[in-house]
Amino acid sequence: MIEIARGLIATNGLRSLKVRDVAEAADCSIGSVYNEFGDFDGLILTVNRETVRALTARLVAVPAEDPVRQLHGLAETYLAFAADHANLLRSLFEHRMEDDRPFPEDILLMVMQAFALMHEPMVRLLPDRNPEEVALLARMMFSAVHGIISLGLEERMVAVPPEKLRQQLAQFVDTHLVGLGISLDKARDGEV
Amino acid sequence: MIEIARGLIATNGLRSLKVRDVAEAADCSIGSVYNEFGDFDGLILTVNRETVRALTARLVAVPAEDPVRQLHGLAETYLAFAADHANLLRSLFEHRMEDDRPFPEDILLMVMQAFALMHEPMVRLLPDRNPEEVALLARMMFSAVHGIISLGLEERMVAVPPEKLRQQLAQFVDTHLVGLGISLDKARDGEV
DNA sequence: ATATATTTTGAACAATGTTCATTTTCAACC
DNA sequence: GGTTGAAAATGAACATTGTTCAAAATATAT
Numbered sequence: 001m002i003e004i005a006r007g008l009i010a011t012n013g014l015r016s017l018k019v020r021d022v023a024e025a026a027d028c029s030i031g032s033v034y035n036e037f038g039d040f041d042g043l044i045l046t047v048n049r050e051t052v053r054a055l056t057a058r059l060v061a062v063p064a065e066d067p068v069r070q071l072h073g074l075a076e077t078y079l080a081f082a083a084d085h086a087n088l089l090r091s092l093f094e095h096r097m098e099d100d101r102p103f104p105e106d107i108l109l110m111v112m113q114a115f116a117l118m119h120e121p122m123v124r125l126l127p128d129r130n131p132e133e134v135a136l137l138a139r140m141m142f143s144a145v146h147g148i149i150s151l152g153l154e155e156r157m158v159a160v161p162p163e164k165l166r167q168q169l170a171q172f173v174d175t176h177l178v179g180l181g182i183s184l185d186k187a188r189d190g191e192v
Numbered sequence: 193m194i195e196i197a198r199g200l201i202a203t204n205g206l207r208s209l210k211v212r213d214v215a216e217a218a219d220c221s222i223g224s225v226y227n228e229f230g231d232f233d234g235l236i237l238t239v240n241r242e243t244v245r246a247l248t249a250r251l252v253a254v255p256a257e258d259p260v261r262q263l264h265g266l267a268e269t270y271l272a273f274a275a276d277h278a279n280l281l282r283s284l285f286e287h288r289m290e291d292d293r294p295f296p297e298d299i300l301l302m303v304m305q306a307f308a309l310m311h312e313p314m315v316r317l318l319p320d321r322n323p324e325e326v327a328l329l330a331r332m333m334f335s336a337v338h339g340i341i342s343l344g345l346e347e348r349m350v351a352v353p354p355e356k357l358r359q360q361l362a363q364f365v366d367t368h369l370v371g372l373g374i375s376l377d378k379a380r381d382g383e384v
Numbered sequence: 385a386t387a388t389a390t391t392t393t394g395a396a397c398a399a400t401g402t403t404c405a406t407t408t409t410c411a412a413c414c
Numbered sequence: 415g416g417t418t419g420a421a422a423a424t425g426a427a428c429a430t431t432g433t434t435c436a437a438a439a440t441a442t443a444t
Contacts (some may be wrong), residue, residue: 015288019401029424031403040401094286097205098401103348113350135288140340140360147339148332157303168277168332211432221393232432290432318444 001026001036006047007012007090014044016092029074041098044091045107049085051088052110055081059117068177073171075145082149083162093150115142123188125182141176193218193228193303198239204323206236206283233290234284237299243280244302247273251309257314260369266309267337268363274341275354285342317374333368340364362363 004025008017019040023030030150037043058081062073082089092111097103126134148169160168174184178182193249211232215222229235250273254265274281277370284303289295294337310330318326340361344352350359 015286018399020399030401031424032422034402035422071369096205108349110372133337136360142366143340143343144336145339147337148335151335151338157300168328171331172336175371176368177371179367210430222432224391226433228392305389316428 001028002046002050003058003118005043006050007046009047009091010085010087011161013087014095017044019043026182035082039098043102044095045104047088048092048095049107049110051085051092051106052107052114054085056110056117057113059114062117064121067124070121070172071118071141071177072170075173076122078145079162079166079169082153086153089150103109114146115139118142125177126180137180141173144172144176145169193220194238194242196222197235198242198271199241201236201283202277202279205279206287209236211235216257231290236287237296238286239280241296241299241302243277244306246277246279248306248309251306254358256313262313262367263333263365263369267365268311268358270337271341271354271358271361274345275357278345281342285371289345296351307331310334310381313360316370317369327346329372333365334366336368337361351359 001022004021005017008021008025014177019030021034022043023033026033055078058077058087059074062070062077064070093106102146114139116135122138122141122167123131124133126137129137129190149165151157152168153162177184193212193279198215200204200217211222211225215225215252216234218225225235247270250269251266254262254269256262278380284299296362308327308330310333311327314326314333315323318329321329332367343349343361344357345354
């Protein structure tokens with residue numbers, strides 16, 4: 001059932017997800033969807049939860065030997081996920097809850113965890129800086145990468161081809177690291 | 193009537209905009225809204241059009257004497273606009289059209305024009321690089337700024353206070369420019 | 385003043401999230 | 415096997431909301 005909802009979101013976007021379609025595809029009644037997820041938001045959030053879980057799993061799997069390479073890997077992995085599951089990511093970031101119910105804590109935590117994955121390599125690259133400041137830098141870098149990817153893939157706005165985007169992202173990460181005073185060559189070979 | 197719709201979006205978000213509310217507030221019938229805008233999307237797009245127009249107007253007004261200062265000004269102006277009109281900007285970037293009707297050409301052009309405002313100062317700062325490459329850099333930088341701001345202001349995700357965000361943005365722009373090999377002090381004083 | 389065109393209206397319709405009394409299913413017990 | 419009571423599934427009915435369109439109201443022309 002979650003599978004079905006995810007498929008519908010992935011192929012046609014969140015807007016085209018209908019309770020009745022899910023129920024019919026799952027060969028059950030409308031009421032059963034409500035018994036399972038409480039309401040429509042509950043269904044969407046369940047899909048979103050799995051989306052961020054899948055994303056985090058991929059990001060965590062990025063090798064961490066070399067911090068610079070890790071940062072590139074995180075950006076590339078994020079891009080690959082976004083390119084493969086554009087609608088699912090949009091559902092995660094753009095869906096507003098009914099009324100103004102609070103965003104579920106656990107999803108928030110997982111997103112934060114994903115954000116924080118850039119923290120460790122950044123600390124390694126900037127051992128002398130205040131860790132709190134580095135945390136902000138990491139979040140900022142993640143946000144920047146997110147922006148580049150999400151706007152870059154936006155079809156409405158003349159999307160950049162993924163391969164082109166991959167190059168741009170790599171360039172962006174390098175540029176930013178250089179700007180932070182990190183020597184790319186050194187980091188890529190030596191230490192650890 | 194546009195005014196009313198904008199007010200409703202701005203205060204409660206796009207999701208809470210209802211045709212009936214607009215009609216009632218405008219003291220006219222539901223049908224009149226349709227006569228004026230064709231359909232619901234038409235109304236939203238009209239508001240979005242004015243949003244991007246207002247944003248562009250503010251960005252264009254940023255002084256262009258010094259390219260580095262201009263880039264900072266553009267980022268700060270964008271932040272100020274986003275902080276003041278978070279829901280309107282979200283409506284512009286997140287609204288999906290019914291079915292899959294194409295995104296209106298004129299709005300697309302205006303957004304592109306806004307993107308392109310970073311192009312000129314970047315060309316001035318990187319006179320030796322291929323202008324096409326610089327255009328990509330500019331778009332990338334705009335996307336990064338957009339990402340930092342939109343995620344930064346996202347209340348669901350523990351929003352960064354705007355003042356803090358302002359500092360971070362300035363730092364980001366500086367860092368990126370340094371990474372591109374641009375001397376900030378020189379640029380800030382000399383040449384033109 | 386009449387006729388024609390234009391605009392406005394809002395009741396009716398369609399799509400869709402939601403509820404809940406009813407039915408069905410299932411498990412436990414005698 | 416039959417009885418009983420809890421648990422789960424059902425889908426008709428409802429509420430909200432975008433949309434349509436024949437009719438009414440208004441404006442314009444002659």
